Amino acid sequence: MSTPNSREVAFAGPNTPPSIPLPLPEKAIDVASTSINEMPLLQFSFEPVAKSDFWIPDNVETIIATTLSQARNKISRVQKAADKSKQTKYLLISETSEDIIEKLLEKVRGAKATRAKNCILYRVMPSRDHGTLVGTFNVHFPFAIQTANIPISRQWWVATADSLFMGFYCGRQADYSFTPVANPPRTDTTPPLAPTDWPSFVVEVGHSESFQQLRGDANWWWRNSSRQTKLILLFNVCKTPSHFVEVELWQEALHSYVGYETRSTQRFRTELGLVPVLERKQNTTVVSPHGNHTSIEIDTGLLLRHTANFAPNVILTQEMLSEICAQYS
Structure with a gap:
């Protein structure tokens, strides 16, 4: 039997792996005698094939926050800019302590957080x-x-x-x-x-x-x-x-x-x-x-x-x- 070495499933998104190879089963299935409900679900790992999926856009503002008030004041300014321009803004708060990060993860109106290690990326919408x-x-x-x-x-x-x-x-x-x-x-x-x-x-x-x-x-x-x-x-x-x-x-x-x-x-x-x-x-x-x-x-x-x-x-x-x-x- 001749088959390809792997099957690829396509994904969409910026900086996202275009495909993940799936291992083939050991043998083929007789289509005539097997219903779709009886067919095996091919097993594969969801471990990422990219180094990171922490995506940072080009138009991001960056701040190194050493205090909670410094970070919150910057978030407030970016929020006002988003409201005024009616456009989405991005803010990257980096090199921040764990204690500040935990407090910053409280819900921010109009903003969504993505966290990676000691930094937070906010997508701030009007x-x-x-x-x-x-x-x-x-x-x-x-x-x-x-x-x-x-x-x-x-x-x-x-x-x-x-x-x-x-x-x-x-x-x-x-x-x-x-x-x-x-x-x-x-x-x-x-x-x-x-x-x-x-x-x-x-x-x-x-x-x-x-x-x-x-x-x-x-x-x-x-x-x-x-x-x-x-x-x-x-x-x-x-x-x-x-x-x-x-x-x-x-x-x-x-x-x-x-x-x-x-x-x-x-x-x-x-x-x-x-x-x-x-x-x-x-x-x-x-x-x-x-x-x-x-x-x-x-x-x-x-x-x-x-x-x-x-x-x-x-x-x-x-x-x-x-x-x-x-x-x-």
Whole structure:
């Protein structure tokens, strides 16, 4: 049998490895006698192949903060600059003590932190615009959850937006994150969920940024969580040439890995197994409150980390998206 030496899965994002080689299984699978549900999931390591995924943009401001007040004053000045210019600003606070870093990781309005060792990179967005979108999402998403027959209860799930999640090289804060609780009170026949600190679903908001960067954020969550974060919702707020919001839902999918078997002079297609990939599941653009944007449907099984079909999918309706993005459309 003739097969390539490795299979590559593509990722998107600045300074992100373009691919991770996946080892091949020892033997091919008989496609005629094997259903997709019986095919093995190819195992591979999520250890990063790059030196670091702590991405520092070219237009970053840098400060070496020796005191907490010095750092907070600089953050405040950068926040005012972002509010005045209506553009995203970046601030790198470096060579800072652990004590200062811990205090700086408290939620900063309109800013998200990425931490690596003794430095913090802040992505500072116009506070009013960013706060309105995230705040309105926090109103509508629990309603969408409840409409899908999922209780609004900490016994079932918790929102963990303020938490810092540590990856291979750095840690990140999300604009919103949803973590299902292990062993929720469902039924006696429901298998317990494995406990985990990583969310199953996160929201990332960008302000007049390229989707390449936001997609890099989506890949960071999926890859650094070792596939525990399988749902990433992206909002990219654009104000030129007109106001609109691009929305994308990225989701893990299992793709069939195809190889070829050579018999005499002929090649035959054969399945080798399933490969997990992160792919764009849905996308829409919210231009106006009464526009033709579509709803976003979130897989409940991936959201709650449960395979039983006990609840419908969570729907962010057209009306909800209009409300969430109302300030920009």
